[in-house]
Amino acid sequence: QVQLVQSGPEVKRPGASVKVSCKASGYSFETSGISWLRQAPGQGPEWLGWVNAYNSNKTYAQKFRGRVTMTTDTPTNTAYLELRSLRSDDTSTYYCALKPKDYGVAYAYWGQGTLVTVSS
């Protein structure tokens, strides 16, 4: 079965960077794309972007361009999200998620989430 397992919680100072990992199993990672979303307390999820493990093509939400980098490591079936120049309003739970073929916009599989807290 498909599993996405993320790295543990992080606490960062404003201006720092954070790198979150997402280890995938149970499907063909190297021929799929993976998305990253975040969710601030009390709000709906927000899409940050998508990376294709096959050819490393990426699409980032305009709001995060210049601050975000998404990568994949196919030998370890792991995707990474790096967010730089952190601000207090980046405090959120960050999720990796998978959208199966023929599901339209829907994310059927989610990691367990990684809480990133930005505080001085």
Next chain:
Amino acid sequence: DIRMTQSPSTLSASVGDRVTITCRASQSVRNWLAWYQQKPGKAPKLLIYKASTLESGVPSRFSGSGYGTEFTLTISRLQPDDFATYYCQGGTFGQGTKVEVK
């Protein structure tokens, strides 16, 4: 970005009630609409995709309908496990509807 607006924001209901949540899109999303259930500290769980297709393993008391800009999620008979927050997703996610105990 396509904006998704859910109503109500909070819904108070009892076990056995029929519950309906509405989601409106700022422009047509055709049938590219999903519904999720989320409980505290957990990732969202997919319930419905393509507006009306029930995800495998989701109880049949959940149903979705709509096309274009207006969509509904219906829970036919609310069960104790259904008290949670529900999100629609078109281009973006709605702000959520919390279903709480009346």
